Amino acid sequence: MILTMLAVFLGHVLLGLPLFLALLVTAVVGFLFVDPAMIARMLPQQFFGGINVFSLMAIPLFILAGNLMNVSGLTERLMGLARLLVGHLRGGLGHVNVVSSVFFAGVNGSAVADTSALGSLLVPAMQKEGYTRAFAAGLTAGSSLIGPIIPPSIFMILYASLTNTSVGDLFLAGVIPGLLLGFAFMGMNAWHAWRHGLPKRGGLPRLGQLGLAALAALPALIAPFIIVAGIVLGFVTPTESGALTALYVALCGILLGGLRLGDFWRALLDTARLTSAIFLIMAASATISWLLSYAQVPAQFVSLLAPYVDNAVLILLLLSAITFVTGMFMEEVSALMLLTPIFAPVAMMAGIDPVHLGIVITLNITIALITPPMGACVFVAAAVSRIEIVALFRTIWPFVLTAIGVLLLLILFPQLTLWLPAAIG
Secondary structure, three states, X not given: OHHHHHHHHHHHHHOOOOHHHHHHHHHHHHHXXXXXXXXXXXXXXXXXXXXXXXXXXXXXXXXXXXXXXXXXXXXXXXXXXXXXXXXXXXXXXXXXXXXXXXXXXXXXXXHHHHHHXXXXXXXXXXXXXXXXXXXXXXXXXXXXXXXXXXXXXXXXXXXXXXXXXXHHHHHHHXXXXXXXXXXXXHHHHHHHHHHOOOOOOOOOOOHHHHHHHHHHHHHHHHHHHHHHHHHHOOOOOHHHHHHHHHHHHHXXXXXXXXXXXXXXXXXXXXXXHHHHHHHHHHHHHHHHHHHHHHOOHHHHHHHHHHHHOOOHHHHHHHHHHHHHHHXXXXXXXXXXXHHHHXXXXXXXXXXXXXXXXXXXXXXXXXXXXXXXXXXXXXXXXXXXXXXXXXXXXXXXXXXXXXXXXXXXXXXXXXXXXXXXXXXXX
């Protein structure tokens, strides 16, 4: 049954069928194995029931907040602050790229949006500074992985809805791993700049310059604190936090004069397009997840890995390997929706904290955004930087390996993810 469903899914994807339709066809094939009479009754019920979750409403609201930041000019203010902080170092624009991703991650939670927003601005500038276009695009795609790790995170909200894990704890747990990713990519950039003799641009910024840049970026910098503090302190739910953040960013854009009616309408349309695509995939994936659960596939998977549950590190390595390979060939939201219900019981048996598992799975799924052949961020980076996709896929592997190195560090040292939730909680 599983092999047939997998073959059907891959076949329809290769034929160019939209992903949610490929998933629905796969679900129909699965129902034929289990009970054809259930198709008319259970398929629509699970399709709509899979997205009938209140916490999922936070996703379009956080996407809207990120889009409003882009069209209102707040993203440029963050980049200006990043340029003053690290732009004077050797390979400064590469460091600006990474630091801007860290700042931008605190509002949007989407790696693809990060790649699109920063790539069109920074890749041409990095090329003028002496970077090859391929490395600049690769660094943009690689650093965008920080977006879904530093809160807020669309993937973490999905994981929380599937496992009843605290969204606040997941958001806090993602802070240190996200910063580790940032430092890792800055280290890569520093080595590349030293190896190729890229020059330094300018000197240390004056304190007054930093103060003015920080003041200009302050409205955007406040947004992440609204998100995390509101959820962690229990003032708002994730959905209410998303609405509050979108309203706050919109008001900042209006008051600062950067948000016009046409920009607001464009941000709404972009949000509607991306949200509809995500939710269609989620609904179709939820149908397959229910079907696999009904067929007791998770229980069979648990029994398969039962001999190894005494070794939590080995279990996480096995789950990571499966997630990594799956993410290479499947869209990330559907991979997360399908794998989490199967993996969670195994992790529970092995005594793995669900928050730690959530960060490991989220980072695995996120890495898939820059791996061939389905890496969405690579396609976006190639488009905005006008580079051949094959050339960029050849360049991207050092960034993939760097992210895997951070992942292994998190697996070996779970306190890196659990310390902040424990300290604040």
